[in-house]
Amino acid sequence: MSEIKNIKNLKEFSTSADRFEGANLLCPGCAHSIIVREVLNATNDDMVLSASTGCLEVCTAVYPYTSWDASWIHIGFENSSTAVAGAETMHKVLKRKGRLKQPDRNPKFVSFAGDGASYDIGFQWISGCMERGHNIMHVVLDNEVYANTGGQRSSSTPIGSSATTSPAGKVSYGEKKNKKDLMGIMAAHGIPYAAQVSPNKWKDMVKKIQHGFSVEGPVFINAVSPCTTEWKFDPKDTMHLADLATDTLVFPLYEIIDGRELNITYRPKNVIPVEEYLAAQGRFKHLFKDEYKYLIKEWQERVDAQWAYLQRREESRV
Amino acid sequence: MAKKGWDEFEIGAMLRTFDGKIDDIAGTRQEDRAYSQNSSYTASVADWRLIKPVFNKDYCIDCQFCWIYCPDVSIVSRDKKLIGVDMDHCKGCGICVEVCPTNPKSLLMFPEQADEETEIANWPKKDEEEA
Structure with a gap:
């Protein structure tokens, strides 16, 4: 127990016994469950899990069924992180007092939340957990929209995206504000580890999750989760969209250690133009009309600028 | 109970x-x-499915891409070998077919009512142009 699981290749990884069950009610082709499986399979230890209100929660705990084979709780939209933080504190105190029945077992505390529950609603609660230094991991399943309630914009929704509260039409090109840099905000808490992951780069993801489990203190993971319903693409293309997100550098994969040291963990061999990423999704369809084409150019410039910033941060080691 | x-x-x-x-x-x-x-x-969510994946083990190289990328824990893999698809939990999204790297693919989608043995017997041949 509590040694790091040895995962060299995918064949070895496939011997894991899943602790997340099928017949959940997530849409066909949903990336949420792929991310959850990669996180849960990265360790053999016991797990204490929670999920904020959102697609993952409503679809995996439809009464009278549960899809979780580990202790799991849902309590509110905002406080999945505080729920596991409380459980972690209880575990720590009982251990100190010698009242644990199995003190040699070291459970991992993980909270899952969507981007709405992390970027907007649960922001203050997560910030509190990071500041208090609980030994937990918070995983954001970032699908850039409130998908569960019908596609309202969140502060993770990128510019130009058509959401139900920021629809594209004759007078508007959709969402007008840029995505919030939650990674930067969380890293500014000085937490030991923050990382961006993508389900298509499973090895990078498992490595980061295992590193997150091995450090003492709060860990923040931001995972891109292509949403077939709200991003409007065919369910079979989920992994293709994740590939596009990482290879166009719209969603770069990097980690920040101790709030300072930034490492880029994946550099695409061939960087794909952002246009291809936008063209693959129905929510950006209107950007290809003549009057909005300038936005695609702005997108590319923004992504290039962010990539340049990350590279300079990595070089300067500050 | x-x-x-x-x-x-x-x-x-x-x-x-x-x-x-x-x-x-x-x-x-x-x-x-x-x-x-x-x-x-x-x-079971089998009634969600309009198309189903059919697994042809002759071409499978056990790379396990379908196992890791299956959102519904429906690819059954034991001892590093892929042994089949769990049809009770498969929703027919088709990700497994998309990520399959072999030529021809060892997983293909067919209509729900298709007969598995007939489809495996008429499996498409290697696509030279694609390779």
């Missing part, structure tokens, strides 16, 4: 995934676990 309906549970009841005690979940395979009636493993 008799199967309970949704209105027969107590309010605020805690759902237990397993009947009895289980010590090492991560070390127990799904077929060896004593799932209770509350685990969604005992439910």
Whole structure:
């Protein structure tokens, strides 16, 4: 127990016994469950899990069924992180007092939340957990929209995206504000580890999750989760969209250690133009009309600028 | 235990995934676990499916891409070998077919009513242009 699981290749990884069950009610082709499986399979230890209100929660705990084979709780939209933080504190105190029945077992505390529950609603609660230094991991399943309630914009929704509260039409090109840099905000808490992951780069993801489990203190993971319903693409293309997100550098994969040291963990061999990423999704369809084409150019410039910033941060080691 | 309906549970009841005690979940395979009636493993979403994946083991190289990228835990893999698709939990999204790297693909989508043996017998040949 509590040694790091040895995962060299995918064949070895496939011997894991899943602790997340099928017949959940997530849409066909949903990336949420792929991310959850990669996180849960990265360790053999016991797990204490929670999920904020959102697609993952409503679809995996439809009464009278549960899809979780580990202790799991849902309590509110905002406080999945505080729920596991409380459980972690209880575990720590009982251990100190010698009242644990199995003190040699070291459970991992993980909270899952969507981007709405992390970027907007649960922001203050997560910030509190990071500041208090609980030994937990918070995983954001970032699908850039409130998908569960019908596609309202969140502060993770990128510019130009058509959401139900920021629809594209004759007078508007959709969402007008840029995505919030939650990674930067969380890293500014000085937490030991923050990382961006993508389900298509499973090895990078498992490595980061295992590193997150091995450090003492709060860990923040931001995972891109292509949403077939709200991003409007065919369910079979989920992994293709994740590939596009990482290879166009719209969603770069990097980690920040101790709030300072930034490492880029994946550099695409061939960087794909952002246009291809936008063209693959129905929510950006209107950007290809003549009057909005300038936005695609702005997108590319923004992504290039962010990539340049990350590279300079990595070089300067500050 | 008799199967309970949704209105027969107590309010605020805690759902237990397993009947009895289980010590090492991560070390127990799904077929060896004593799932209770509350685990969604005992439910089925097979009626969601319009198209189904058919697995042809002749071309499979056991790369396990389909296993890791299956959102519904429906690709059954034992001892590093892919042994089949769990048709109770598969929703027919088709990700497994998209990520399959072999030529011809060892997983293909067919209409739900298609006969598996006939489809495997008429499996497409290697596509030279694609390779």
